[in-house]
Amino acid sequence: MGSAMSVPGRENGHEVRLVGTMLDREIISHAQKTGEHTGLGRKLPEGVLLYQLEGLEKALGGADLIIGGVSSFGVQWFRDEVIPKLPPEIPVLSVTKGMMDMPDGSLLTYPELYEQTAPGRAFCAIGGPCTSYELADRDQTAVVFCGRDEAVLNKLRSLLQTSFYHISISTDVRGVECAVAMKNAYALGVTAAAGLSEARDGKLHYNSQAALFGQSIKEMRKLLALCGGHDDNIIYGAGDLYVTIFGGRTRRLGMLLGKGLSFDEAIGELSGITLESVVIATRTGRAVRKLIEQGKASAADFPLLLHIYDIINRGAQVDIPWEKFTC
Amino acid sequence: MGSAMSVPGRENGHEVRLVGTMLDREIISHAQKTGEHTGLGRKLPEGVLLYQLEGLEKALGGADLIIGGVSSFGVQWFRDEVIPKLPPEIPVLSVTKGMMDMPDGSLLTYPELYEQTAPGRAFCAIGGPCTSYELADRDQTAVVFCGRDEAVLNKLRSLLQTSFYHISISTDVRGVECAVAMKNAYALGVTAAAGLSEARDGKLHYNSQAALFGQSIKEMRKLLALCGGHDDNIIYGAGDLYVTIFGGRTRRLGMLLGKGLSFDEAIGELSGITLESVVIATRTGRAVRKLIEQGKASAADFPLLLHIYDIINRGAQVDIPWEKFTC
Numbered sequence: 178m179g180s181a182m183s184v185p186g187r188e189n190g191h192e193v194r195l196v197g198t199m200l201d202r203e204i205i206s207h208a209q210k211t212g213e214h215t216g217l218g219r220k221l222p223e224g225v226l227l228y229q230l231e232g233l234e235k236a237l238g239g240a241d242l243i244i245g246g247v248s249s250f251g252v253q254w255f256r257d258e259v260i261p262k263l264p265p266e267i268p269v270l271s272v273t274k275g276m277m278d279m280p281d282g283s284l285l286t287y288p289e290l291y292e293q294t295a296p297g298r299a300f301c302a303i304g305g306p307c308t309s310y311e312l313a314d315r316d317q318t319a320v321v322f323c324g325r326d327e328a329v330l331n332k333l334r335s336l337l338q339t340s341f342y343h344i345s346i347s348t349d350v351r352g353v354e355c356a357v358a359m360k361n362a363y364a365l366g367v368t369a370a371a372g373l374s375e376a377r378d379g380k381l382h383y384n385s386q387a388a389l390f391g392q393s394i395k396e397m398r399k400l401l402a403l404c405g406g407h408d409d410n411i412i413y414g415a416g417d418l419y420v421t422i423f424g425g426r427t428r429r430l431g432m433l434l435g436k437g438l439s440f441d442e443a444i445g446e447l448s449g450i451t452l453e454s455v456v457i458a459t460r461t462g463r464a465v466r467k468l469i470e471q472g473k474a475s476a477a478d479f480p481l482l483l484h485i486y487d488i489i490n491r492g493a494q495v496d497i498p499w500e501k502f503t504c
Numbered sequence: 505m506g507s508a509m510s511v512p513g514r515e516n517g518h519e520v521r522l523v524g525t526m527l528d529r530e531i532i533s534h535a536q537k538t539g540e541h542t543g544l545g546r547k548l549p550e551g552v553l554l555y556q557l558e559g560l561e562k563a564l565g566g567a568d569l570i571i572g573g574v575s576s577f578g579v580q581w582f583r584d585e586v587i588p589k590l591p592p593e594i595p596v597l598s599v600t601k602g603m604m605d606m607p608d609g610s611l612l613t614y615p616e617l618y619e620q621t622a623p624g625r626a627f628c629a630i631g632g633p634c635t636s637y638e639l640a641d642r643d644q645t646a647v648v649f650c651g652r653d654e655a656v657l658n659k660l661r662s663l664l665q666t667s668f669y670h671i672s673i674s675t676d677v678r679g680v681e682c683a684v685a686m687k688n689a690y691a692l693g694v695t696a697a698a699g700l701s702e703a704r705d706g707k708l709h710y711n712s713q714a715a716l717f718g719q720s721i722k723e724m725r726k727l728l729a730l731c732g733g734h735d736d737n738i739i740y741g742a743g744d745l746y747v748t749i750f751g752g753r754t755r756r757l758g759m760l761l762g763k764g765l766s767f768d769e770a771i772g773e774l775s776g777i778t779l780e781s782v783v784i785a786t787r788t789g790r791a792v793r794k795l796i797e798q799g800k801a802s803a804a805d806f807p808l809l810l811h812i813y814d815i816i817n818r819g820a821q822v823d824i825p826w827e828k829f830t831c
Contacts, residue, residue, distance in 0.1 A: 314709075318711040370644070394738065419714040503646070
């Protein structure tokens with residue numbers, strides 16, 4: 178996704194300098210030789226400048242904006258190893274969706290995590306439905322930039338808005354980040370329903386998927402309230418959930434679970450990959466379980482999330498708790 | 505859908521008497537001969553008793569519940585010709601989704617319309633995502649029964665809840681009915697985005713669909729507030745929208761519009777069928793336009809609905825107003 182952001186950047190005529198992490202050495206060197214980004218499976222836009230990690234400081238010279246494109250697994254590395262090297266006056270825009278759960282059951286957004294390291298800096302983040310491949314193809318895409326400073330957000334929007342990349346802004350960082358992090362957990366539930374029906378007769382059915390979609394929205398709104406985010410952010414969560422249901426590895430995992438595989442068997446089928454959706458579902462489920470223990474949340478409000486947690490972490494098979502969804 | 509309701513009815517061992525309208529004569533006589541329902545394309549459950557319209561009074565004898573299964577186009581006929589014949593002490597459960605727009609721009613739900621004819625009677629209705637084919641196949645399905653009397657709703661639930669048909673209840677009739685009626689209009693918008701991307705490269709893309717899904721949720725919440733319904737009903741609207749996007753003729757129409765056909769051309773391709781989604785989108789758009797004229801609503805809150813209205817009623821081509829969606 179970080180690399181795909183070069184597309185709206187170059188579209189607006191900016192100089193774009195793409196720096197790989199230590200895990201991206203081959204992607205960068207291949208792109209330097211061929212112009213092709215093997216992660217995206219596409220040519221990068223003309224004129225993108227490419228750097229290995231050692232070139233970070235050089236790449237930062239004179240920058241107006243830094244976009245952080247690590248996955249959830251790179252967030253702590255980014256905080257500890259990269260943020261201290263970034264010029265403090267330049268805003269940082271993070272594409273990473275997710276949250277950390279704290280020992281007391283509270284959930285921390287990534288911009289908040291970064292602010293603990295570098296207080297007073299302008300950390301912004303992107304929410305809303307956007308797959309990197311489609312952004313790279315200049316498909317119509319609508320996202321939201323969130324951060325504490327509206328003037329900074331307006332500047333970022335003016336840098337990156339294009340005829341295909343449409344940007345809303347919001348100062349409700351917790352609300353946006355909480356809504357769009359959740360989609361990773363709930364997409365597993367909806368796609369498990371798709372897997373169940375496909376296992377039954379080889380076809381995708383939609384009543385059950387739609388029921389779980391509605392239940393996901395219901396629980397996401399409760400989680401938004403627990404996180405202190407405004408309810409209006411559910412529109413970003415709903416869009417993000419929709420796009421995640423139809424794309425990539427989270428769908429494949431959910432379908433395998435729905436077909437009756439245990440979590441370990443399904444991960445085995447997927448060659449042991451580690452998925453952000455699994456991490457987020459685990460963190461969120463763990464946080465909600467702690468809040469329930471403390472009497473700050475009700476198990477009756479989160480039957481789907483708790484079931485997903487049990488599938489991932491406690492060896493449960495998919496067995497949708499339908500009767501717990503009715504009111 | 506009315507016929508599909510015989511499946512949970514028979515599952516619970518009830519005597520089910522299926523009465524056709526004057527438009528269903530062939531369906532009923534074919535089913536009497538073969539047991540097959542040509543509308544559903546499936547066998548009806550064993551033991552369903554079948555009646556032509558003239559048998560209505562006989563079929564009503566001793567009934568505990570009357571389920572009304574007409575489409576939006578049959579609502580006024582049902583009100584004027586059928587309701588006066590129904591025993592007033594028996595509750596009526598309607599499967600029809602939609603609303604009527606009044607000259608002042610207000611929207612009237614079908615239970616409210618029926619109550620104008622027969623005040624004091626218990627009119628209930630079903631919302632939530634449920635395609636008749638999948639219900640007939642006993643797929644897992646979650647719906648909501650709404651009505652003014654909670655005791656009646658509990659009775660209806662006890663009659664029809666099964667291991668595959670899960671029923672919530674709500675006394676917020678306006679909220680439920682408004683949320684689930686809207687899906688018919690907005691599904692045209694989301695599927696138009698699918699048509700646009702398919703026209704581009706033959707593939708379904710999801711960033712744009714997801715953006716329109718989120719925008720639909722945003723506008724549906726505003727409409728819910730205008731109708732005086734509680735915001736929580738958005739979960740039923742979201743589920744209903746999801747299932748409508750993936751099913752049937754509304755999807756086909758939206759895809760054709762997205763591919764660049766005018767509304768008249770698209771309807772021509774679909775052999776001139778008349779779709780409930782078109783009627784609902786027109787009524788809702790007309791109501792919102794009136795409320796805007798009266799200063800009771802803002803055009804800025806409904807850019808997608810107004811565009812869908814213009815496509816259907818004013819010859820506009822699909823041209824998604826992306827810039828109006830950002831905030």
